[in-house]
Amino acid sequence: MxxxxxxxxxxxxxxxxxxxxxxxxxxxxxxxxxxxxxxxxxxxxxxxxxxxxxxxxxxxxxxxxxxxxxxxxxxxxxxxxxxxxxxxxxxxxxxxxxxxxxxxxxxxxxxxxxxxxxxxxxxxxxxPLAGLTAYQSLHRSLKVREGETVLVHAAAGGVGSLAVQIARAHGVKVIGTASARNHDYLRSLGATPVEYGEGLAERVREVAPDGVDAVLDLVGGEALQLSPGLLAEGGRLASIADGGVLELGGDYVFVRPDAADLLALTELVERGEVKxxxxxxxxxxxxxxxxxxxxxxxxxxxxxxxxx
The missing domain is CATH 3.90.180.10 (Medium-chain alcohol dehydrogenases, catalytic domain)
Known part of the structure; x- marks a missing residue:
């Protein structure tokens, strides 16, 4: 072959x-x-x-x-x-x-x-990989629930765009960081976009003055370090990009194969809730x-x- x-x-x-x-x-x-x-x-x-x-x-x-x-x-x-x-x-x-x-x-x-x-x-x-990463981060690590708000760093990328859609399909509000050129794209997925870079924390607080219920970090580094300060009381933090999340009290996610989770993603796609x-x-x-x-x-x- x-x-x-x-x-x-x-x-x-x-x-x-x-x-x-x-x-x-x-x-x-x-x-x-x-x-x-x-x-x-x-x-x-x-x-x-x-x-x-x-x-x-x-x-x-x-x-x-x-x-x-x-x-x-x-x-x-x-x-x-x-x-x-x-x-x-x-x-x-x-x-x-x-x-x-x-x-x-x-x-x-x-x-x-x-x-x-x-x-x-x-x-x-x-x-499969990007979808499972998003699905397992949201449901197994962050355990997001309907009506909550999650902040997704790098929301326009492969994992991020799927995380936005999966969260929205389960009734979760999403704030997504991205460059300005991708803001209309994030809005089309149902997220509220904020530009990353200097002043990010202030821009997130303008959208969620009481803090967010969960943060999904797909970037690491500075984005991860400022994330605990954006959480509401009892908020949860997970990262797929930076093992330093453990020192901040969050979860480090390494995706694993799971047939049931993958089938759940297939069904979301077939219902038109994820693309x-x-x-x-x-x-x-x-x-x-x-x-x-x-x-x-x-x-x-x-x-x-x-x-x-």
Whole structure:
């Protein structure tokens, strides 16, 4: 099969397009013919070796954890899916080697859900990792409730835009930080935008003078440090970007595969309450350019990889 892989840690220049062995199918897995994948910041951080030794690499590594595709074959213990089913998945193992930037991936059923019927494969591929990160941060860590107000830092990005929509779908008010050029976009998602940068705390307090019930930090650094001062009494704090959140009494979130959570996201999309914005689509052989695009930052929505 054709795939993207890398033989050593490095930058996008070490990514290679070529032939790799088709993955072997385990009893609890399905073989997915990949139609699309998506790029997440964690992909190029893994590529650079930033997550070693938390995630061991078995070289050569095929990158990618997001997938949307069609079941080609099911393992002997699988009854949940059959050949021809359209699925999405956050296909992460406890090591990195057998990723989704390929024509086929062997995906454990614990990582999969049915694909939303009302999306393209490219849109669907942008949902799993970013959507699960947002969903688990809001519901498991922050435990936001209807009528509360949550502040989302970097609300126009891949995770942030989904967090805004998931929160709004559950009756939560959202204040989102973003550059001025993305404010109309955030309003279209139902959030109240505020510009990040110097004076951010004052701008948030103008919108929520009594404080917010929860803060979801997707940036780290200064944005995280000022967040406790924006919380109302009993407010909660979570970050996916900065482990220093623990010293501030908050939760550090590292997303995990969860079939039930992924199905909940599929249902939100099918009800029209959540939509994945695709910023750009690259063919598989141009994955290195997709990585460079992601590294450049300031992407609104998701970067997809199309696998013909």
């Amino acid at each position: 054709k795939a993207i892989s890398y033989p050593v840690y490095g930058d996008p220049d070490v990514l290679e397009y070529g032939d790799r062995p088709e993955p072997k199918l385990g009893p609890d897995s399905v073989l997915v013919k990949v139609r699309a994948a998506s790029v997440n910041p964690v992909d190029w951080k893994v590529l650079a070796g930033y997550l070693d030794p938390a995630l061991d690499a078995v070289f050569p590594v095929i990158p990618g954890w997001d997938v949307a595709g069609v079941v080609e074959k099911a393992g002997p213990s699988v009854s949940e899916f059959k050949p021809g089913d359209e699925v999405i998945g956050y296909v992460r193992e406890d090591f990195v080697s057998r990723g989704t930037f390929a024509e086929y991936v062997a995906a454990p059923i614990r990582t999969l859900a049915r694909k939303p019927r009302n999306t393209s494969f490219e849109e669907a591929a942008g949902l 994945v914005e695709v910023a750009a689509v690259y063919p598989l052989e141009k994955a290195a350019d997709a990585f460079r695009d992601s590294i450049g930052g300031h992407t609104r929505g998701k970067i997809a990889i199309s696998v013909a």
